[in-house]
Amino acid sequence: MDSREQVEPRVVWAVVESGIGPLLLAASRDGLVNVVFHATDAVRDKAVERLASRLGTEPLEAPGSPLLAEAIRQVEAYFAGERRDFDLPLDWSLISGFNREVLRELASGVPYGQVVGYGDLAGRVGQPGAAQAVGMAMGANPLPVVVPCHRVVESGGGIGGFGGGLETKRRLLALEGVLPEPLF
Numbered sequence: 001m002d003s004r005e006q007v008e009p010r011v012v013w014a015v016v017e018s019g020i021g022p023l024l025l026a027a028s029r030d031g032l033v034n035v036v037f038h039a040t041d042a043v044r045d046k047a048v049e050r051l052a053s054r055l056g057t058e059p060l061e062a063p064g065s066p067l068l069a070e071a072i073r074q075v076e077a078y079f080a081g082e083r084r085d086f087d088l089p090l091d092w093s094l095i096s097g098f099n100r101e102v103l104r105e106l107a108s109g110v111p112y113g114q115v116v117g118y119g120d121l122a123g124r125v126g127q128p129g130a131a132q133a134v135g136m137a138m139g140a141n142p143l144p145v146v147v148p149c150h151r152v153v154e155s156g157g158g159i160g161g162f163g164g165g166l167e168t169k170r171r172l173l174a175l176e177g178v179l180p181e182p183l184f
Contacts, residue, residue: 011033
């Protein structure tokens with residue numbers, strides 16, 4: 001282990017409260033690497049185990065880490081309605097190939113308060129017949145909210161699926177003004 005790793009672990013995580021429940025945020029030296037919905041103890045433990053396995057290092061709980069400070073600040077500002085865009089370094093190491101290409105296009109090309117259809121997003125990456133593959137990429141998104149897979153909907157006006165649950169997707173779209181706030 002080098003002296004830098006003794007000062008700052010390779011991967012750190014913290015759970016933060018949000019308008020959609022607790023989120024686990026994990027970061028590496030390269031940037032935010034994972035966002036996990038509904039981060040109760042059991043979900044958190046499984047997510048940390050999965051990160052350790054996939055990244056080859058044991059993530060350390062470190063809510064005060066400089067690696068997480070800006071991500072926490074921006075996520076909190078987003079849910080407070082004070083931020084529309086995330087300006088964070090992202091570590092894309094948990095995703096590759098077509099999925100990474102689609103998610104990068106989503107992150108850069110679908111702004112706050114707008115939605116895109118699965119097929120339209122497939123067309124944007126040069127694969128117009130790949131709407132189902134786009135759906136799979138959304139399901140594999142390791143950085144939901146920050147890479148806004150909640151903004152991808154069915155072309156016929158349906159909300160589509162969502163790894164965080166449809167109620168979570170509705171709440172995110174309502175926060176961004178795409179859907180009306182629930183009455184109760």
